[in-house]
Amino acid sequence: xxxxxVDLNQRIWQVxxxxxxxxxxxxxxxxxxxGLPGAARRVGYALRQLPPGSKVPWHRVINSQGRISLPAGSxxxxxxxxxxxxxxxxxxxxKVALGRFRWQP
DNA sequence: TATATGACGGACG
DNA sequence: GCGTCCGCCATAT
Numbered sequence: 001x002x003x004x005x006v007d008l009n010q011r012i013w014q015v016x017x018x019x020x021x022x023x024x025x026x027x028x029x030x031x032x033x034x035g036l037p038g039a040a041r042r043v044g045y046a047l048r049q050l051p052p053g054s055k056v057p058w059h060r061v062i063n064s065q066g067r068i069s070l071p072a073g074s075x076x077x078x079x080x081x082x083x084x085x086x087x088x089x090x091x092x093x094x095k096v097a098l099g100r101f102r103w104q105p
Numbered sequence: 106t107a108t109a110t111g112a113c114g115g116a117c118g
Numbered sequence: 119g120c121g122t123c124c125g126c127c128a129t130a131t
Contacts, residue, residue, distance in 0.1 A: 003130075031127085039127040040113040045114055046128095051107050061112080070113040076112075 011035070019060045022087045023101030026036040033103045044069065066096050072096045075091040 017036045019025050023066055027040035047058045059080040063069045070077035072094055081091045090097040 008128080028115095029115085036127070038114085038125090041111060041126070042113090042128050044112040045110095050112095058112085064114055071112090080112090096110080 004097060008036075009035075009046045010044070010094075012043055013050065013056045014046070015053070016056050016058060016061055018103075019057060019101055022089060023099075024060045024062050024084070024089060024096055025101050025103075026062060027069075028060060028064055029102060042061075057083075058103075060087075062096050062100070065096055066100070068094050068096070 006084075012030065012034045015024075015030050027043040028038075031037065031039045031043045034043070043061070046058075047061060050058055052058055068077050068080050070080060078092070081094070084091050084096065
């Protein structure tokens with residue numbers, strides 16, 4: 001376990017942190033930009049390991065459907081929704097207002 | 106080494 | 119638009 005996982009998580013978090021405020025991105029795009037094309041699931045794993053209080057704006061990461069992947073009604077889903085709206089992102093019924101940020105169009 | 110899991114993605118009906 | 123199935127990667131056990 002060790003450096004590989006740590007380095008990988010750090011890289012993913014760094015990519016997530018590069019998302020500008022008010023914009024959102026998808027797991028697939030983050031994975032691709034982190035050098036792991038197709039490893040969208042790995043991104044979710046990394047975010048799950050993300051400790052509370054970290055400065056990583058994980059709430060800006062959503063799935064390709066433009067929806068919050070966390071279970072509706074859960075604390076994480078609520079936090080993410082609140083933070084997104086706090087940045088000016090409109091969330092309707094768990095659906096994030098499109099216009100997501102892209103590194104490589 | 107093999108099996109199961111997950112904050113996913115895309116294809117299909 | 120919605121629910122289901124298969125495929126993807128890396129970890130955990």
